[in-house]
Amino acid sequence: MTVTDVKAATQDDIALEGRKLRFGYSDSKAVFDDVSLTVNKREIVCLLGGSGCGKSTLLRVLAGLAQANSGSVSFLGKPVLEPHPRTALIFQQASLLPWLDVVGNAGFGLDFARQPEIDKTTRKQRIAQAVDAVGLRGHEHVFPAQLSGGMAQRVALARALAREPELLFADEPFSALDAITRSEMQALLVDLVHRWHTAVLLVTHDIDEAILVADRILLMGGQPGHIVHEWQMNIPRPREDYGNDVSQLRLEILAALRDLRVISD
Numbered sequence: 001m002t003v004t005d006v007k008a009a010t011q012d013d014i015a016l017e018g019r020k021l022r023f024g025y026s027d028s029k030a031v032f033d034d035v036s037l038t039v040n041k042r043e044i045v046c047l048l049g050g051s052g053c054g055k056s057t058l059l060r061v062l063a064g065l066a067q068a069n070s071g072s073v074s075f076l077g078k079p080v081l082e083p084h085p086r087t088a089l090i091f092q093q094a095s096l097l098p099w100l101d102v103v104g105n106a107g108f109g110l111d112f113a114r115q116p117e118i119d120k121t122t123r124k125q126r127i128a129q130a131v132d133a134v135g136l137r138g139h140e141h142v143f144p145a146q147l148s149g150g151m152a153q154r155v156a157l158a159r160a161l162a163r164e165p166e167l168l169f170a171d172e173p174f175s176a177l178d179a180i181t182r183s184e185m186q187a188l189l190v191d192l193v194h195r196w197h198t199a200v201l202l203v204t205h206d207i208d209e210a211i212l213v214a215d216r217i218l219l220m221g222g223q224p225g226h227i228v229h230e231w232q233m234n235i236p237r238p239r240e241d242y243g244n245d246v247s248q249l250r251l252e253i254l255a256a257l258r259d260l261r262v263i264s265d
């Protein structure tokens with residue numbers, strides 16, 4: 001058996017917790033309602049769902065970028081009212097500063113407000129280590145205009161990792177990349193977050209991405225959006241070779257997505 005029932009985590013295991021969250025851009029209509037979820041320390045959770053079901057909005061609420069109408073978010077046991085310095089975000093666009101080179105952009109997150117102070121040597125080491133880890137050694141002084149989309153996303157990842165986050169929020173970070181670069185970046189993400197001991201909440205609408213990357217998949221759908229299904233992944237990595245297990249899971253997820261469509265039609 002490769003996909004098992006979800007085991008309950010203890011309070012000490014939990015990095016992020018959302019409880020009974022509701023959010024609407026207007027009072028009359030909720031984007032999502034009654035959403036409860038956890039991300040455990042060092043766990044990669046993929047939030048999967050069709051376009052418009054509220055994944056990005058939920059990520060923003062969990063990251064402290066927007067406030068829920070009701071319910072609560074906590075990170076390492078404390079309420080989240082704004083982005084926490086031990087979390088980092090990456091998005092579909094790398095959003096690099098054009099006047100800074102790779103090193104400047106990778107180090108930029110260390111200057112964010114409320115980021116713990118570090119001395120110059122540690123700062124230099126952290127940046128060099130992150131730039132090296134994302135495969136950009138030798139490109140330290142290249143500027144964003146000279147970077148490919150994949151390289152720019154590597155810098156965004158280095159900028160996040162240099163802050164040594166406990167949790168990385170990633171909103172469709174690879175969806176603008178070509179298929180080969182995307183698959184390289186997915187493998188790199190898994191490798192790096194394991195090395196950095198970082199938990200990840202990754203939003204995606206790509207079933208294959210969720211299957212390749214996740215320790216646990218949460219399927220979101222419905223109107224208002226809610227978590228409709230959860231899969232604990234026990235398929236060893238790399239998962240490209242696990243033909244039958246992966247195909248079976250993909251079919252199961254597709255069926256769940258089709259059910260959602262039938263219900264909302």
Ligand SMILES: Nc1ncnc2c1ncn2[C@@H]1O[C@H](COP(=O)(O)OP(=O)(O)OP(=O)(O)O)[C@@H](O)[C@H]1O
Nearest residue numbers: 025031049050051052053054055056057058204205
């Ligand atoms: N700033 C906003 N103001 C009003 N409505 C918004 C705003 N941002 C998103 N919405 C609406 O909220 C709903 C959920 O959007 P959201 O971007 O969270 O979905 P999603 O699942 O991430 O979609 P996608 O995969 O296409 O990015 C959509 O109906 C969207 O139109």
